[in-house]
Amino acid sequence: MALLRRQKILCTRVQADSATPGTHSMHRLSAVLRPAKSAKLSSLPAHRRPASHSRLSPCLIFSSYFSSSSSKMGSTLRPNNASTPFKVLVVGGSYSGLAAALNLSDMCLGKTARASVSYQDKVEPVDPIHAEITVVDERDGFYHVIGSPLVFASKTYAEKAWVTYKEIPALQASPNIKTVHGSVTSVDFAAKKATVKAVTDSSSSTIDYDFIIVTSGLRRAYPVVPQSGDKTSYLAEVTPHIESVSNAKDGVLVVGGGAVGIEMAAELKLVQPQTRVILAHSRSRLLSSEPLPDVLAEKTLEILKENGVEVLLSHRLQETKEVEGDPNTKIVSFTNGDSLRVNAVVVAISKSEPSTSFLPVEAINDEGYVKIQPNLFFPKEIPNSDSALAGGDLVDWSGIKRCGRAMHMGYYTALNTHQRMQELVNGKTPEYFTLQKTAPVIALALGDNAIAWGDEVTYGKDIAERFFSNDVGFDICWNILGMGEKPAAKV
Numbered sequence: 001m002a003l004l005r006r007q008k009i010l011c012t013r014v015q016a017d018s019a020t021p022g023t024h025s026m027h028r029l030s031a032v033l034r035p036a037k038s039a040k041l042s043s044l045p046a047h048r049r050p051a052s053h054s055r056l057s058p059c060l061i062f063s064s065y066f067s068s069s070s071s072k073m074g075s076t077l078r079p080n081n082a083s084t085p086f087k088v089l090v091v092g093g094s095y096s097g098l099a100a101a102l103n104l105s106d107m108c109l110g111k112t113a114r115a116s117v118s119y120q121d122k123v124e125p126v127d128p129i130h131a132e133i134t135v136v137d138e139r140d141g142f143y144h145v146i147g148s149p150l151v152f153a154s155k156t157y158a159e160k161a162w163v164t165y166k167e168i169p170a171l172q173a174s175p176n177i178k179t180v181h182g183s184v185t186s187v188d189f190a191a192k193k194a195t196v197k198a199v200t201d202s203s204s205s206t207i208d209y210d211f212i213i214v215t216s217g218l219r220r221a222y223p224v225v226p227q228s229g230d231k232t233s234y235l236a237e238v239t240p241h242i243e244s245v246s247n248a249k250d251g252v253l254v255v256g257g258g259a260v261g262i263e264m265a266a267e268l269k270l271v272q273p274q275t276r277v278i279l280a281h282s283r284s285r286l287l288s289s290e291p292l293p294d295v296l297a298e299k300t301l302e303i304l305k306e307n308g309v310e311v312l313l314s315h316r317l318q319e320t321k322e323v324e325g326d327p328n329t330k331i332v333s334f335t336n337g338d339s340l341r342v343n344a345v346v347v348a349i350s351k352s353e354p355s356t357s358f359l360p361v362e363a364i365n366d367e368g369y370v371k372i373q374p375n376l377f378f379p380k381e382i383p384n385s386d387s388a389l390a391g392g393d394l395v396d397w398s399g400i401k402r403c404g405r406a407m408h409m410g411y412y413t414a415l416n417t418h419q420r421m422q423e424l425v426n427g428k429t430p431e432y433f434t435l436q437k438t439a440p441v442i443a444l445a446l447g448d449n450a451i452a453w454g455d456e457v458t459y460g461k462d463i464a465e466r467f468f469s470n471d472v473g474f475d476i477c478w479n480i481l482g483m484g485e486k487p488a489a490k491v
Contacts, residue, residue: 077424077425077426077427078424078425080129080130080421080424080425081130082130084130085130085131085132085176086108086129086130086131086132086210086211086421087131087132087134087207087208087209087210087211088101088104088131088132088133088134088209088210088211088212088213088417089134089136089184089194089207089209089211089212089213090133090134090135090136090212090213090215091136091184091194091212091213091214091215091216091358092135092136092137092214092215092216092217092355092392093135093136093137093139093142093165093179094137094142094143094145094215094217094392094406095145095392095403095406095407095410095477095481096215096217096391096392096393096406096407096409096410096413097135097137097213097215097216097392097410098135098142098410098481098483099115099406099407099408099409099410099411099414099481100213100215100391100410100411100413100414100417101133101135101171101174101177101213101414102114102170102171102174102177102414102481102482102483103115103410103411103414103415104131104133104413104414104417104418105131105133105174105176105177107123107125107126107129107414107415107418108128108129108130108131108133108176108418108421109128109174109175109176110125110126110127110128111125112124112125113411113414113415114170114481114482115407115408115411115414115480115481115482117482118480119408119411121411121412121415121433123415123418126422129418129421129422129425131176131421132176132178133174133176133177133178134177134178134179134180134207134209135165135177135178135179135180136179136180136182136183136184136196136207137165137179137180137181137182138181138182138183138199138229139162139181139228139229139230140164140165140181140199140229140230140231141162141163141164141165141166141167141168141230141231142162142163142165142168142483143161143162143225143226143234144160144161144162144472144473144474144477145217145220145225145403146403146472146473146477147161147471147472147473147474148161148223148224148225148226148260148264149260149263149264149266149267149268149445149472150267150271150471150472151226151238152223152238152241152242152245152264152268152346153242153245153264153267153268153270153271153272154242154267154271155239155242157271157471157472158234158235158238158239158242159235160471160474161474162231162234162235163483164231165179168483168484169483169484169485170481170482170483170484171483173484180196180198181198181199181200181229181230182196182197182198182199183196183197183199183358184196184197184216184358185197185204185358186358187212187358187359187360189212189360189363189378189382189383189384189385189388190383190384192208192209192210192212192384192387193206193207193208193209194206194207194209194212194358195207195358199229199230209387210387211387211388211389211417211420211421212387212388212389213389213390213391213410213413213414213417214356214359214370214388214389214390214391214394215390215391215392215394215406215409215410215413216354216355216356216392216394217354217355217392217393217394217406218352218353218354218355218393218394218401219352219353219354219355220350220352221350222237223241223264223346223347223348224260224348224350224352226238241346244328244343244344245268245272245275245344245346246272246275247343248275248276248342248343248344249343250276250329250341250342250343251275251276251277251278251340251341251342251343252268252275252276252277252278252342252343252344252345252346253278253279253280253332253340253342253344253345253346254268254277254278254279254280254346254348255280255317255345255346255347255348255349256280256281256347256348256349257279257280257281257282257283257285257286257287257288257311257313258286258287258288258289258290258348258349259287259290259442259444260348260350261279261281261348261349262279262286262287262300262304262444262446263444263445263446264346264348265277265278265279265304265309266304266307266309266444266445266446266447266449267445267447267472269307269308269309269447270307270447270448273308276310276342277308277309277310278309278310278311278312278340278342279304279309279310279311279312280311280312280315280317280334281311281312281313281314281315282314282315282316282317283313283314284313284314285297285298285301285313286300286301286311286313287300290400290440290442291400291440292440292442292453293453293457295457296442296451296453296457299451299457299459300444300446300451301313303446303449303451303459304446306449307446307447307449312334312338314336315334315336315338316334316335316336317332317333317334317335317347318333318334318335319332319333320332320333320345321333323341328343329341329342329343330342330343330344330345332345352393352401353368354367354368354369354370354393354394355394356368356369356370356394360382362381362382363378363379363382365396367396368394369394369395369396370390370394370395370396371396372389372390372395372396372397373385374434374435374436375412375416375432375433375434375435376389376390376391376395376409376412376413376416376435377389377416378390386420387420389413389416389417390413391406391409391410391412391413392405392406392409392410393406395409397435398437398438398439399438399439399440399441400440400441400442402441402442403473403477407477407480407481409435412433412435415432415433416430416432416433419431419432439455440453441453441454443463443467443468445464445467445468445472445473446464448461448464449461449463449464450463450464450466450467450468451463452467
C-alpha cells in the first residue's frame with residue numbers, strides 16, 4: 001500500500017498491515033462517528049457509488065467489511081488447563097498481529113476484547129481458556145509503517161514511530177503473551193510445527209502450535225520503509241536521510257506519484273518548509289496505479305500545490321548524476337528532456353511483496369498473497385485449516401491495503417480463533433465473523449491537510465484531524481490496539 005496508505009483509512013483505516021486507524025483513539029470513538037464538516041467533491045453518479053460507503057467514517061468503514069455466521073468445522077473435545085494450554089503462534093507483530101495477540105489474550109483471560117471499544121463487533125466474556133501466545137517478528141518492536149513519510153523528515157517523529165515490544169505496556173501486562181525476535185522460515189501445517197530463525201545469532205528452533213495466525217504483512221523497499229530490525233539500527237538508518245533533506249539548499253526530488261510519494265512530499269514540506277520539494281510522476285495523473293477516480297487525483301494535486309510542493313507530471317526519471325566536485329548536488333534528467341539540480345533524490349517507487357515465502361505454495365496465490373476463506377481461515381485443502389488463520393495486507397482480499405483494515409482483520413482472527421477454542425473445549429458451536437467484499441477506499445495525509453475517498457471526496461484540516469490527528473495516526477492506532485499508556489510527544 002502505499003504505506004498502508006496511511007493508508008490508511010485508519011480505524012476504519014478506521015482504514016491496518018501493528019489496526020489502523022483515525023482521529024479516533026478508542027476513547028474518542030464518538031468523534032469518529034460524527035459526520036465530517038468538510039469540503040466535498042461529488043465524483044460519481046449515485047448509481048455508481050459503493051452502497052457500503054455512504055460516509056467515510058473510520059469505524060463504520062470497517063463494519064462494511066465484516067459480518068458473522070455460524071459454522072461448525074467438526075471437533076473433538078480436548079482438555080484445557082495450565083498444563084495443556086492452547087499454543088498460539090502469531091507470525092508478525094505489526095497492526096494485524098498485535099490486534100490478534102492482544103484481543104485473543106483478553107478473551108482467553110475471561111475479559112472483554114479491548115478492540116470491542118472501537119468496533120461494533122463484540123462478544124460477551126466467557127470462562128477463561130488457558131493459552132500461550134507467541135508473537136514472532138523480524139523487528140524488535142512495533143513500527144508505525146504509515147508514518148514512514150514523516151519518519152524520513154523528522155528526527156523527533158522517527159524516535160516516536162518505533163516502540164520496542166518491551167516498552168509496550170499491554171504486552172508486558174499480558175501474562176499469556178511472549179515475543180520472539182526472529183523470522184519464521186517454514187510452516188508444516190500437517191504437523192503443526194514452524195521453524196523460527198533468531199535474529200541475534202541466526203540459530204533455528206522449532207515451535208509447536210495448536211493455532212497459527214499469519215500476519216507478516218508486506219515487504220517494502222527503502223525508503224518506503226526502513227529496513228532495520230532493531231530500534232538502534234533503525235535510528236542510525238534514517239538519521240542521514242533526515243539530515244540530507246534538511247540541508248538541501250537546491251531542493252529535494254521525490255520520484256513517484258502514488259500514495260507513498262505524495263505523502264512523502266507533503267510531510268517533508270510540512271516539516272521542512274524552507275526546503276524546495278519537487279514531486280515527479282511518470283504518468284499524466286497522480287495515483288495512476290490505484291483504482292481511484294480522477295476527481296480524487298485532481299484535488300490531491302491541487303492541495304499539494306497549495307502546500308508549496310512543485311509537481312511534475314509526465315516526467316519519467318532517466319538518470320541521476322552527481323556534480324563533479326560536489327557529491328551533495330545532483331543533476332536529474334527525465335526522458336522528456338527536462339533536467340533538475342537538487343541535493344537529494346528520494347525514490348518512492350516499489351512493488352510491495354507479501355511476506356509469505358515460508359508458506360507452502362498451495363496456501364498462496366500466484367502473487368504470493370495468502371488464500372483465505374471469508375472467516376479468515378486458510379482454505380480447506382490446507383491440512384488443519386481449522387487451526388490456521390491469516391489477516392492484514394498479505395491476504396488475497398478485495399480493497400486497498402490499509403492499516404485500519406489490517407487491525408480489524410487481526411481482531412477478527414482473534415475472535416474466530418477464540419470461537420474455535422470454545423468449540424474444542426466445550427463443544428460450543430462457533431459463530432465466525434466473516435469478511436465482505438468491498439470497494440476501494442483511501443485517505444491520504446497531505447501535511448496539515450488530508451483527503452479521503454469512500455463514495456465521495458472529502459478533504460480539509462478536519463479530515464486530517466479525524467484520520468491522522470497530528471502524528472500521522474500513531475496515537476490513533478496505538479489506542480485502537482489498546483497498547484497502554486504512553487507519553488505522546490507532539491511533532
